[in-house]
Amino acid sequence: MSSIELPKTYDPSATETDIYRRWEQSGFFNPDTCVAEGVTAADAKPFIIAMPPPNVTGTLHLGHVFEHALQDTVIRYHRMRGRRTLWIPGTDHAAIATNAKYEKILAKEGKSRHDFTREEYFRQVNEFALDNQQHILGQLRIIGDSVDWSRLAFTLDEERERAVRTAFKRMYDEGLIYRGNRIVNWDPKGQTTISDDEIIHEETKSSLYTFRYAKDFPIPIATTRPETKVGDVAVAVHPDDERYRGFVGKTYSVVFADTPLEIRIIADKDVDPTYGTGAVGVTPAHSLIDWELAERHDLPFKKVINEHARMENVSDMLNGKKVLEARELVVRWLKDKGLLEKEEEILNNISKSDRTGGIIEPLPKLQWFVDVDKEFDRKGSPTTLKSIMRSVVESGDITVMPEHFRKIYMHWVENLRDWCISRQILYGHRIPVWYRGDDISCDLVAPKGDGWIQDEDTLDTWFSSGLWTFSTLGWPDTTDDLRIYHPTTVINPGYEILTLWVSRMIMLSGYLLDQIPFHTAYFHGIVRDKDGRKFSKSLNNGIDPLDVTRSNGTDALRMSLIVGVGPGSDLKFDLNKVKGYRNFANKLWNIARFVLMSAPDDVPRAPLTEGDALVLEKLAAFSREVTDDMEALRLYMAGEKIYHYIWHTFADDIIEAAKPNLKSDDAAVRQSAQRMLRELLMTSLKLLHPFMPFVTEELWGRIHGTDDAKTMLMVQAWPVVE
RNA sequence: GGGUGAUUAGCUCAGCUGGUUAGAGCGUUGCAUUCACAUUGCAAAGGUCGCUGGUUCGAAUCCAGCAUCACCCACCA
Numbered sequence: 001m002s003s004i005e006l007p008k009t010y011d012p013s014a015t016e017t018d019i020y021r022r023w024e025q026s027g028f029f030n031p032d033t034c035v036a037e038g039v040t041a042a043d044a045k046p047f048i049i050a051m052p053p054p055n056v057t058g059t060l061h062l063g064h065v066f067e068h069a070l071q072d073t074v075i076r077y078h079r080m081r082g083r084r085t086l087w088i089p090g091t092d093h094a095a096i097a098t099n100a101k102y103e104k105i106l107a108k109e110g111k112s113r114h115d116f117t118r119e120e121y122f123r124q125v126n127e128f129a130l131d132n133q134q135h136i137l138g139q140l141r142i143i144g145d146s147v148d149w150s151r152l153a154f155t156l157d158e159e160r161e162r163a164v165r166t167a168f169k170r171m172y173d174e175g176l177i178y179r180g181n182r183i184v185n186w187d188p189k190g191q192t193t194i195s196d197d198e199i200i201h202e203e204t205k206s207s208l209y210t211f212r213y214a215k216d217f218p219i220p221i222a223t224t225r226p227e228t229k230v231g232d233v234a235v236a237v238h239p240d241d242e243r244y245r246g247f248v249g250k251t252y253s254v255v256f257a258d259t260p261l262e263i264r265i266i267a268d269k270d271v272d273p274t275y276g277t278g279a280v281g282v283t284p285a286h287s288l289i290d291w292e293l294a295e296r297h298d299l300p301f302k303k304v305i306n307e308h309a310r311m312e313n314v315s316d317m318l319n320g321k322k323v324l325e326a327r328e329l330v331v332r333w334l335k336d337k338g339l340l341e342k343e344e345e346i347l348n349n350i351s352k353s354d355r356t357g358g359i360i361e362p363l364p365k366l367q368w369f370v371d372v373d374k375e376f377d378r379k380g381s382p383t384t385l386k387s388i389m390r391s392v393v394e395s396g397d398i399t400v401m402p403e404h405f406r407k408i409y410m411h412w413v414e415n416l417r418d419w420c421i422s423r424q425i426l427y428g429h430r431i432p433v434w435y436r437g438d439d440i441s442c443d444l445v446a447p448k449g450d451g452w453i454q455d456e457d458t459l460d461t462w463f464s465s466g467l468w469t470f471s472t473l474g475w476p477d478t479t480d481d482l483r484i485y486h487p488t489t490v491i492n493p494g495y496e497i498l499t500l501w502v503s504r505m506i507m508l509s510g511y512l513l514d515q516i517p518f519h520t521a522y523f524h525g526i527v528r529d530k531d532g533r534k535f536s537k538s539l540n541n542g543i544d545p546l547d548v549t550r551s552n553g554t555d556a557l558r559m560s561l562i563v564g565v566g567p568g569s570d571l572k573f574d575l576n577k578v579k580g581y582r583n584f585a586n587k588l589w590n591i592a593r594f595v596l597m598s599a600p601d602d603v604p605r606a607p608l609t610e611g612d613a614l615v616l617e618k619l620a621a622f623s624r625e626v627t628d629d630m631e632a633l634r635l636y637m638a639g640e641k642i643y644h645y646i647w648h649t650f651a652d653d654i655i656e657a658a659k660p661n662l663k664s665d666d667a668a669v670r671q672s673a674q675r676m677l678r679e680l681l682m683t684s685l686k687l688l689h690p691f692m693p694f695v696t697e698e699l700w701g702r703i704h705g706t707d708d709a710k711t712m713l714m715v716q717a718w719p720v721v722e
Numbered sequence: 723g724g725g726u727g728a729u730u731a732g733c734u735c736a737g738c739u740g741g742u743u744a745g746a747g748c749g750u751u752g753c754a755u756u757c758a759c760a761u762u763g764c765a766a767a768g769g770u771c772g773c774u775g776g777u778u779c780g781a782a783u784c785c786a787g788c789a790u791c792a793c794c795c796a797c798c799a
Binding site for chain 2: 283634
């Protein structure tokens with residue numbers, strides 16, 4: 001073999017694009033191709049990750065690189081391990097977020113969604129989304145994702161639409177999806193309902209007002225939202241409260257803020273007699289707890305706030321006023337009439353929409369829900385969606401990493417309420433239900449005949465992503481893909497979507513397939529800036545990962561995000577750490593340079609000296625140790641160990657010790673050293689490849705040639721077989 | 723109000739089921755360098771492992787309590 005000359009330094013920008021192209025063209029990202037080409041055994045154990053689909057209109061941020069570095073490292077390891085390895089890529093239509101983004105664009109042009117027909121508007125948003133998709137998919141290539149592009153999916157494409165409608169219909173037919181008039185979280189800014197999990201709470205100072213509806217009203221009540229009190233129908237007290245017992249059952253007619261009210265006094269044990277005045281003004285239309293109270297006591301409800309957060313159905317004084325204005329007016333009215341007994345400052349939580357920041361108004365609306373407590377038959381015994389979600393985690397069928405998220409999950413499941421899945425935006429999966437007069441039809445397609453009108457609402461984006469692990473594999477058809485690749489092996493999302501996404505996958509996969517969606521849920525944390533703050537537009541502390549990649553190489557960035565970051569823990573992004581791994585890539589480059597210069601000839605059969613044999617034995621033991629870490633998903637450990645071995649054992653100790661032997665007069669000593677160093681280099685490249693795929697593949701190609709795709713490092717056998 | 727996690731060198735973090743002088747990277751200081759690599763090498767300084775008790779022959783590691791920080795959940799009117 002002729003000697004190979006390497007430049008003195010490694011230049012990632014000169015090689016990465018070409019290497020990715022070579023990987024992609026080989027077809028080996030697709031496990032079926034690996035089997036067909038004999039790279040992977042046909043009966044190999046499968047290993048599958050369904051990528052958490054990034055928002056279709058998003059741009060790549062460090063959080064993505066972190067998440068994808070973890071997944072790609074795991075995927076590459078298992079592929080080299082000989083497993084039938086599939087990483088499914090895709091994007092999420094992110095209904096509300098995408099819709100909001102597009103409406104902003106329209107607003108800039110002085111237009112709104114009302115300027116278009118529903119179909120035209122949808123077409124435009126979808127086109128916008130798919131244009132953007134190309135952008136983010138290109139970025140995933142830059143960071144080296146070894147995903148099977150032939151299985152690319154989008155949560156709102158035709159195949160996924162069929163899956164969504166099938167899932168909806170099955171659940172509808174079984175009574176697990178129902179339409180009901182209930183209090184929902186209304187976002188006046190986004191003009192849509194949202195689920196409980198899309199709400200964020202912000203602690204704020206508010207005033208707590210204690211007052212009476214009228215002079216002759218016997219019980220004072222307290223509230224932070226006086227304007228809603230025009231919707232009151234009752235006052236609830238604790239049944240054992242001596243102060244108020246005598247009034248229970250009576251009804252009072254009062255005129256409150258010029259609005260006539262009929263207030264009944266009821267007793268309910270949910271009322272805390274020690275808080276405030278021990279009496280609650282009941283506003284069934286604008287408070288979930290009051291709605292439930294009203295149902296128990298058969299009270300009417302009166303809606304006084306509309307979808308634009310303005311007052312309605314009340315006195316002229318308040319009608320049409322915004323909620324906050326109305327609050328001031330009511331307080332002034334109370335003061336004028338001498339009805340305000342106390343005003344104090346308290347801390348309480350304001351609910352806002354996670355997506356739009358709009359202040360949530362609880363409103364009664366006719367919406368679609370998933371019933372998590374309804375019993376249905378599963379193999380002859382009754383169960384519920386909630387109990388499916390509970391049991392697979394409790395039993396350990398699904399492993400949760402780190403373990404403490406299990407508790408958080410279980411606690412969340414215990415307190416779960418029905419899931420509101422209908423949204424009043426146009427971009428998303430339209431509810432597959434049609435109405436004609438009193439007739440209703442739920443099916444995959446519109447019913448035959450004239451006059452059927454489809455439900456106007458669309459589905460919560462998480463409903464479609466909840467089907468992700470199997471909608472990407474051909475479900476509802478019983479495909480080979482589904483048989484071979486489901487359940488998937490690992491899912492690797494951020495812990496912030498444990499409830500929004502992971503729980504829904506468990507629910508829907510459990511119900512529709514009677515399978516868990518994945519065996520292990522490995523949650524990662526959040527990438528923060530140097531000072532531990534979240535990256536945000538308002539702080540202007542954003543870092544474009546592609547800038548980091550350009551100057552340091554993708555490998556260095558990936559490695560800096562993996563080493564030393566345990567499951568579930570947040571990490572502070574540190575450019576110096578990236579630079580450290582850029583230096584490491586260069587160090588490896590020079591190790592290879594030295595080895596190829598000192599051992600230009602491949603002498604695999606040269607007899608080993610005792611010392612060199614010992615080095616290789618230690619290397620084998622080290623490889624086994626690293627393999628254990630990889631199997632247990634301790635990437636942060638494995639990465640650090642490999643780094644340390646290559647730099648401080650291989651380079652600092654072994655190479656230095658070998659130098660005299662390479663110059664020895666004894667040919668046997670020389671050849672032994674040459675063989676030992678070459679084996680060390682090849683094994684090091686293999687061990688490091690999952691973490692730093694580009695530089696290792698580049699070196700491998702320079703040593704072994706690039707003519708035959710099968711010689712690529714990506715598909716070489718891992719140093720430890722079993 | 724309930725819950726979870728964190729607290730180890732100047733900084734960022736490892737330290738699994740308790741066992742000899744507590745580790746890494748970065749940073750700092752000193753020295754070296756025509757030798758594969760200055761994107762380098764060698765060496766050094768630097769920690770009473772948040773606090774208080776307990777269990778133990780022995781605890782950064784287990785238990786209890788406390789403190790500070792962060793996060794999650796919750797419709798207290």
